[in-house]
Amino acid sequence: GDGCTECICGAKKYRANDAARSCKLCSRTGMDCSKAGSTVASLKIKAGFWRENNSTASLLQCPVEAACVGSDVLVDGSNGSSSNNTNSSNATICVNGLCLCGQRGPLCAICDHGYTRFSAKSLCTKCPENLAISILWSVLFAVLAAACLWLFLRVSRGSEGSSIRPLINTWQSMSIVLLTSNDWPEAVKWIQKYVLQTVNLDIISLASPSCLGVPLNFYRRFALTVSGSIVLVGAPWLFSVRKWWRRRVAPEPWEKAKEQCLRDSILLVLLIYIVVTSPAFTHFRCLEIESSIPGKSKSYLMADYTIECYDATWWGMTVFVVIVILVFSIGAPLGFAYV
DSSP, rough: OOGEEEETTTEEEEGGGGGGHHOOOOHHHEEEOOSTOOOOTTTTTTTTTEEEEEEEEEEEEEEEEEBBOOOOOOSSSTTTTEEEEETTTTTEEEEEEEETEEEESGGGEOOOOTTEOOTSSSOOOOOOHHHHHHHHHHHHHHHHHHHHHHHHHHHHHHHHHTTTTTHHHHHHHHHHHHSOOSSSHHHHHHHHIIHHHHHHHHHHHHHOGGGTTTTOHHHHHHHHHHHHHHHHHHHHTTTTTHHHTTTOOOOHHHHHHHHHHHHHHHHHHHHHHHHHHHHHHHTTTTEEEOOTTTTTTEEEETTTEETTSHHHHHHHHHHHHHIIIIIIIHHHHHHHHHH
């Protein structure tokens, strides 16, 4: 208000007699209320935060803080290039509203056309101009994943799974822990982005299909993950079709092959358990974003801000997700216990 007699942080108001506390709280929520005469529309938004428009005081912290540049920038021209006035070097950056170029939408979490990201916690990067490079990377990651799978089965067969199971538990635990925060060293983030995703056979993210002109939203990625997992778990049995066909004539080879295929399938289920289960439960993580219009808000899927929650498509996908959770996420451990 006039003369900074009060400061608004979200839906709360703090009087001037508690100015120190109010300014501290505003700073913590991404608003800069230190300038006299500040209004909701003129409040400076700090880097790492986002709001829908200048009419709302509801600020949200961006999942990828570097994607949200805030409003404390000086625009140099009409092309969106800006210089950050908090940076003494006056480095020029490209901005798109409150977002870094290449990012858009709620919380700057959607990639522009021609951009892709390798994980949910990485910036959108420009696709290679040469399409052949994208195809080459896709093929390399697919070959690398196949090599990891072959090595995994080879080692597990040699040790009957006794030495490979602790490794499975280790990288699954790391995958879960690394999802809890962005504040990891760059070396750890590199391991999360490339090593763990490769070991977990998450070649969809690594191959960046959007650069090949095949954009995949969360629903399509999840459907591909589930269908690919079914093929993967059933693959060991395909190599024993001939022994199964001759099981009446030669029962002993088939019994040995059946035992080995069962062991391989169980280890493969353990390997892909997090890859399937994690996005299944992520389907229920929605974020409500308040609009400047009272009583109006939208909920977005936190794994993909191009998808709105609680509409007909979301509820239809919920049926499929619940089936996956019951059959795989809960059914697989129960099946192992029974076997």
